[in-house]
Amino acid sequence: VISLDRLKRKSYDMAVIGAGPAGISAALNGVLRKKNVVLIDRAGAMKKVGKAGCINNYPGLPGITGLDLNRAFLDHLREFDIEVEVKTAYKILRVKNRFVIYTKGGAGDVFEAGSVILCPGVVLEKKIEGEEELVGRGVSYCVTCDGLVYQGKNVVVISDFEDGEEEAKVLAKDYKCTVTYVPGYKVGPLPGVNVLDERPVEIKMAGDSADERDNVDKIDEMEVKFEGCSMTAAGVFIIRKNRSPASILPGIKTENGYVSVGAKMETNIKGAFAAGDCTGPPFQIAKAVGQGQAAALFAVEYLKEVLN
Amino acid sequence: VISLDRLKRKSYDMAVIGAGPAGISAALNGVLRKKNVVLIDRAGAMKKVGKAGCINNYPGLPGITGLDLNRAFLDHLREFDIEVEVKTAYKILRVKNRFVIYTKGGAGDVFEAGSVILCPGVVLEKKIEGEEELVGRGVSYCVTCDGLVYQGKNVVVISDFEDGEEEAKVLAKDYKCTVTYVPGYKVGPLPGVNVLDERPVEIKMAGDSADERDNVDKIDEMEVKFEGCSMTAAGVFIIRKNRSPASILPGIKTENGYVSVGAKMETNIKGAFAAGDCTGPPFQIAKAVGQGQAAALFAVEYLKEVLN
Numbered sequence: 001v002i003s004l005d006r007l008k009r010k011s012y013d014m015a016v017i018g019a020g021p022a023g024i025s026a027a028l029n030g031v032l033r034k035k036n037v038v039l040i041d042r043a044g045a046m047k048k049v050g051k052a053g054c055i056n057n058y059p060g061l062p063g064i065t066g067l068d069l070n071r072a073f074l075d076h077l078r079e080f081d082i083e084v085e086v087k088t089a090y091k092i093l094r095v096k097n098r099f100v101i102y103t104k105g106g107a108g109d110v111f112e113a114g115s116v117i118l119c120p121g122v123v124l125e126k127k128i129e130g131e132e133e134l135v136g137r138g139v140s141y142c143v144t145c146d147g148l149v150y151q152g153k154n155v156v157v158i159s160d161f162e163d164g165e166e167e168a169k170v171l172a173k174d175y176k177c178t179v180t181y182v183p184g185y186k187v188g189p190l191p192g193v194n195v196l197d198e199r200p201v202e203i204k205m206a207g208d209s210a211d212e213r214d215n216v217d218k219i220d221e222m223e224v225k226f227e228g229c230s231m232t233a234a235g236v237f238i239i240r241k242n243r244s245p246a247s248i249l250p251g252i253k254t255e256n257g258y259v260s261v262g263a264k265m266e267t268n269i270k271g272a273f274a275a276g277d278c279t280g281p282p283f284q285i286a287k288a289v290g291q292g293q294a295a296a297l298f299a300v301e302y303l304k305e306v307l308n
Numbered sequence: 309v310i311s312l313d314r315l316k317r318k319s320y321d322m323a324v325i326g327a328g329p330a331g332i333s334a335a336l337n338g339v340l341r342k343k344n345v346v347l348i349d350r351a352g353a354m355k356k357v358g359k360a361g362c363i364n365n366y367p368g369l370p371g372i373t374g375l376d377l378n379r380a381f382l383d384h385l386r387e388f389d390i391e392v393e394v395k396t397a398y399k400i401l402r403v404k405n406r407f408v409i410y411t412k413g414g415a416g417d418v419f420e421a422g423s424v425i426l427c428p429g430v431v432l433e434k435k436i437e438g439e440e441e442l443v444g445r446g447v448s449y450c451v452t453c454d455g456l457v458y459q460g461k462n463v464v465v466i467s468d469f470e471d472g473e474e475e476a477k478v479l480a481k482d483y484k485c486t487v488t489y490v491p492g493y494k495v496g497p498l499p500g501v502n503v504l505d506e507r508p509v510e511i512k513m514a515g516d517s518a519d520e521r522d523n524v525d526k527i528d529e530m531e532v533k534f535e536g537c538s539m540t541a542a543g544v545f546i547i548r549k550n551r552s553p554a555s556i557l558p559g560i561k562t563e564n565g566y567v568s569v570g571a572k573m574e575t576n577i578k579g580a581f582a583a584g585d586c587t588g589p590p591f592q593i594a595k596a597v598g599q600g601q602a603a604a605l606f607a608v609e610y611l612k613e614v615l616n
Contacts, residue, residue, distance in 0.1 A: 025594060286594075293598075
């Protein structure tokens with residue numbers, strides 16, 4: 001039964017990724033407009049707001065503490081029977097007019113929705129030089145998605161937390177890769193995986209010029225420079241706690257790392273909207289709540305058009 | 309003393325026009341950033357929200373009534389000692405790097421500010437055909453601003469409320485105009501003013517083609533068509549309770565009647581921002597509050613740039 005349940009795709013009108021102020025506002029507005037909404041968050045709702053001290057600029061609730069505002073938002077969700085799916089959405093693909101959302105954690109791993117609203121917050125981690133340009137051309141954020149491409153080859157896995165170990169093991173065992181694991185934290189030896197205690201500095205194509213690059217052997221075409229050494233590989237996997245919008249939804253347009261949105265909170269991908277901190281500063285609760293609402297209402301409008 | 313006080317310009321960092329959710333949010337954020345803010349509203353704060361029944365999509369306050377949310381917003385203003393100037397801002401002019409805000413009602417008619425945030429809400433009245441194209445070319449919203457241009461000439465004053473009577477009298481008495489007053493409500497005879505009980509349908513330049521228009525006598529170059537008759541005049545004054553942003557701040561770019569804003573809530577006029585319903589749908593409290601916040605914070609950024 002469990003495995004059947006795991007395979008069953010759950011179908012929704014609207015998938016909201018991230019349950020901070022923007023995502024909660026989007027989910028509420030979607031539900032109030034009678035849409036079937038799934039709200040997905042890696043860590044559960046309102047993790048960041050709870051840490052704030054005194055909040056003075058959320059109109060109607062002067063001087064509220066982060067903890068109390070947190071509680072008020074969660075109560076509001078409960079009032080409308082909205083539950084947060086505590087899962088990591090690691091990849092969203094647009095298939096025909098719909099979105100398929102791959103998640104990790106618990107059962108029901110795959111969701112399907114007619115529209116998607118990205119509210120993942122800001123990614124605070126610094127990117128590695130060369131990383132962004134090479135996504136899909138040697139750099140990947142997802143073993144489940146791209147592991148097969150590198151079967152039997154040399155790969156580097158750079159990870160800032162323990163989740164990367166599992167990914168490294170899968171690459172070594174299931175895909176027969178030769179894996180070098182570069183943890184951004186302390187870790188003991190891992191079976192079947194080389195652990196390299198170094199800090200990545202740059203990722204680039206092996207070979208110095210474009211000409212050379214075209215002729216380079218397809219195996220080990222990447223070069224990873226570390227502070228003290230360098231290494232070639234066929235592919236580089238980067239595993240971070242916070243995934244950037246572009247790593248979740250391939251092809252989404254960003255500027256300085258922020259999702260580019262229009263006046264309707266729409267992204268360059270039809271049916272995909274974004275709200276809150278991921279769209280850029282100011283990083284504020286009221287602004288996030290307002291954008292989440294607008295995104296949801298314009299998504300409702302979009303769904304109407306698609307269904308007609 | 310009173311007349312001196314009336315002439316004294318009051319100087320601010322930020323002028324917020326309209327004290328609905330957007331304007332209140334803007335004013336709060338401006339004050340929290342230590343800016344000297346004036347909040348101006350014709351009717352006092354939160355007149356529209358108070359009329360709402362049950363509001364379910366303002367996160368943190370599920371199921372609150374319009375009246376209670378109204379009260380919460382007003383309490384929030386009081387908490388930060390922000391008072392609403394109950395005045396009508398009828399004209400804003402950009403003079404060098406600053407804005408001069410002309411108001412009616414009470415003393416202290418003229419305000420000056422380094423930035424302005426327009427939150428006037430939506431104008432629900434239907435425009436008269438031809439009205440918008442002819443603003444500044446025969447159509448005016450403000451006797452104090454443009455009365456002198458029409459001195460001694462024939463003018464039509466179209467007004468949907470009593471304030472227009474005063475304007476008509478000023479035109480007749482001070483500017484020696486021959487005034488036809490077209491009220492959108494019941495009114496008795498007015499001394500020195502012809503009252504016409506008709507409904508305006510269209511305003512156009514007198515003469516049928518562009519050629520003819522160029523040759524038409526400068527006196528009485530406008531034609532106002534009513535349901536049952538038509539009339540020529542040198543100028544047409546339109547007096548409405550709700551003034552459109554373009555009639556308050558000349559030159560501001562609008563689309564379908566809504567103020568065009570960028571990602572920073574900026575308008576086409578440097579230092580002028582807009583937020584809330586005036587920027588277009590959705591007409592929602594959370595969205596207005598979020599935009600008001602963003603507008604204020606970007607205005608603070610703008611002020612920093614201007615001062616450096």
